[in-house]
Structure formats: structure tokens, C-alpha cells
Amino acid sequence: MTQQQREILDGLLRHGPLDVGGDVTEQRAVFHEMISSVPLPGDVSAEPGELGGVPVVTVATPGADPSAAVLYFHGGAYALGSAADSVGLAADVARRVGARAVSVDYRLAPEHPFPAAIDDAVAAYRALLDQGVPASRVAFVGESAGGGLVAAALVALKETGLPQPASAAVFSPWADLTVSGHSATGKAALDPALTPEALRTRARDYLGEHDAATPLASPVLADLTGLPPLLVQVGSHEILLDDAIRLAARAAHHDVAVELQVWPEVPHVFQGFAALLDDAGQALDAAAAFIRRHWAG
Template sequence: MTQQQRQALDELLRHAPLDVGGEIIEQRKIFHEMISSVPLPDDVSAQRGELGGVPVVTVETPGLDPSAAVLYFHGGAYALGSALDSAGLAADVSRRVGARAISVDYRLAPEHPFPTAIDDAVSAYRALLAEGVPSGRIAFVGESAGGGLVAATLVALKDTDLPQPAGAAVFSPWVDLTVSGASATGKAELDPALTAEALRIRARDYLGDHDHALPLASPIFADLSGLPPLLVQVGSHEILLDDAIRLAGRAAGHDVPVQLQVWPQVPHVFQGFAALLDEAGQALDAAAEFIKQNWAD
């Protein structure tokens, strides 16, 4: 049955109207309409708020542990998407982990270029700590560019007075804004959602004249020593496969406890399709188990 599910999802994504590299205002609208076409379950609440001056959406599911929190970072190539758009996937994580998910509405490029997103992420984390949630009970989770933002934020935290969170899980992370991984071309025909050219367009929007290989822009080139335990999940049918593999390898080389999970024949951020794909639910279960294992008692 899963082969049929994978084929159906591939067809769905190939015929979707979204063009990640297209005109920004139009694509933001399309992105929102695609995501919002799937309503949140009745037992999920998503409340707008603020954390450290940064807009957030707090996603809650039944039976939560109030002592813990997931700080969630949405995808969209640093230019699309929103905290509310990501509420469905954040809710899937929240439900499995048993903790609220706080989705960060970091400012988007090109209106707010690098390093604004990182500044917003650090501000939100600082405020969450100030509210009394201990770092050992906080996990970072991010998808696509949000996964890259997780990694960049963890690196940025090393130059602050803040502790690292208990752990981090990233789904199909975009961590090389030079778009130099072999899979950018090697997986181009298999990837139904992303193209290397679209990512290069959005990288220019985000970075402007900055070097695309800056460690905080492309954490694949950063010193990852001192980072908390890291889980990296990726599909084998996506152009960001190499980003995930290299991130895990670099983390391991810098003595970071890291797990890499490559799920065969599934696309970019396949975890967002748990209603359609068995592997998505299995990957979310694995991510939740990883998060819970690394939380302080």
C-alpha cells in the first residue's frame, strides 16, 4: 500500500500550483491556500501570541506536559510560509511528544533579510527560557528552511549567554544556501516539489550581497561542536538529500550525538503528509521518541 501512497503523493506535488522560486506575493498566497485547505483537527488549538517581541502561534493538543515545549520553525525557503501555516505539522509533533509546540513567525525575506530570522529565533528562545521553561525541557524542530534555521540558531547560541536546548530534530533541512550538494542535480528529476534554481532565487532574496557560504547562513560550513543531540530526517527523492547527509556527517565530525534517517522514495518534508503516507507517521513517531529521550527528567 505504501508504494501506491508514495506515487499518489508524488503526483499531487508535481501538479501543485506552488512555485517556490516564483513571484513572492503570489507564491505566499498559493502556499497559504494549499496549507489551509487542510483544517486542523477539532482537538487542536492554535493561538496567536508573542514571545520576546516575536509573533508566535502556540499549538496545543490534549494531555500536554506544561513543563516542556517544542520551539518550531516553519519552512518556505526563508520567504514563504508562516507560523500559522505550519500549525498542522506542529500539531502532529505536539501530539506525539506530549508538549505544546510554539511556532515562531520569524520575519521573511526579501523584506527582512539575513540575519533577521536568526535574531527572531534567538529572541523567542531567550523569552521562553525567561518564562521559566528550562533548556533541558525544550526541543527545537524545523522543516526545510526552518530546519536550516534550527541549525543556524544553535550555532548562534554559542556566542550568547544562553544554554543549548535539550535536542533538535530537523526535517529535510536546507543548510547549504550555495546549493552545491550533488543531489541538487542528481535528484532533480525525482524531486516533485523543489528545484535548485528556485532555491538559488530565494537564497539571493535572503542573503543579498552576503556570502552564501557564511556559517550562519549555511550551517553546513559552521563549527557544530557543542551542539545538542540532533536528529536529521530526509527523503531519498529530494534535492536536499545531500544537505541532510552532510549536516549529519559534519555534526558527527564535531562530536555531536546525531542520528540520520533517510526514508526511501519519499519527497521533501514528507512528514507533513501523515494523512496520506504511512512513512510520514512513522517518521514523526521516531522524531517524538528522539525528543523525549533527550529531555531532562
């Protein structure tokens, strides 16, 4: 059944309307339309608010532990998507973890280039701690560009004096804005969702005048020393496969406790398709177990 599910999902993505590298205004609308077409379960609540001046959406499911929180960062190549668009996947994580997810509506490029997204991530985390949630009960989770943002924000935290969260989990992280990994071309025919050209377009929007090799923009090049335990999940049928592998290797090189899970024959952020794909549910279960294992208390 799983192989058939993978083939169905590949076809849906390959013939879908989203063009990540297309006109920003048009593709934001397409992205929102795609996401909002999937109804949320009736027991999911999504409340808009703000943390440290940054808009957020707090996502909760029944039985959530009020003492813990997942700080969630959506994907969209730093130019598309929103906290509201991420509610479905954030809720899947929150339900499995047993805590609320706070999805951060960080500023998007090209209107707000690097490092605006990182500044917003740090500000939201600082405010969450100020509300009394201990760092030992916070996990960072991000998908795609949000996964790269998680890694970059954790590096940025080292300069602020704030404590690291208990753990971080990233799904298909875009962690190299130079788009130089071998899989960018080697997996291009297999990836039904992304192209290297689209990523380079969005990288230019996000970076502005900054070099793509800037470590905070491309955390595969950063000093990851001192980061919390890290889980990296990726599909083997995506051009960001090497980003995930290199991020995990970089973390290991800098003595970070890291787990890398490569799921065969699945696409970019396959975790978002739990309703269609058994692999997605299994990956989310593994991520939740990882997060719970590293929470104190």
C-alpha cells in the same frame, strides 16, 4: 500500500500550483491556500502571541505537559510560509511528543534578509527560557528552511551565553545556501517539489549582500561543536538529500550525537503528509521518541 501512497503523493506535488521560486507575493498566497485547505483536528488549539517581541503561535493538543515545549520553525525557503501555516505539522509533532509547540513567525525575506530570521529565533528562545521553561525541557524542530534555521540558531546560541536546548530535530533541512550538493542536480528529476533554480532565487532574496558560504547562512559549513543531540530526517527523492547528509556528517565530525534517517522514495518534508503517507507517521513517531528520550525529568 506504502508504494502506492508514495506515487499518489508524488503526483499531487508534481502537478501542484506551488512554485517556490516564483513571485513572492503570489506564492505566499498559494502556499497559504494549500496549507489552509487541510482542516485541523478539532482538539488542536492554536493561540497567537509573542515571545521576545517575535510573533508566535502556540499549538496544543490534549494532555500536553506544561513543563516542556517544542520551539518550531516553519519552512518556505525563508520567503514563504508562516507560523499559522505550520500549525498542522507542528500539531502532529506536539501530539506525539506530549507537549505544546510554539511556532515562531520569524521575519521573511526579501523584506527582512539574513540574519533577521536567526535573530528572531534566538529572541524567541531567550524569552521562552525567561518564562521559566528550562532548556532541558525544550526541543527545537524545523522543516526545510526552518531546519536550516534550527542549525544556524543553535550555532548562534553559542555566542549568546544561553544554554542549548535538550535536542533538535530537523526535517529535510535546507542547510547549504550555495546549493552545491550533488543531489541538487542528481535528484532533480525525482524531486516533485523543489528545483535548484528556485532555491538559488530564494537564497539571493535571503542573503542580500552576504556570501552564501557564510556559516550561519549555510550551517553545513559552520562549527557545530557543542550542539545538542540532533536528529536529521530526509527523503531520498529530494534535491536536499545531500544537505541532510552533510549536516549530519558535519555534526558527527564536531562530536555531536547525531542520528540520520533517510526514508526511501519520499519527497521533501514528507512528514507533513501523515494523512496520506504511512512513512510520514512513522517518521513523526521516531522524531517524537528522539525528543522525549533527551528531555530531562
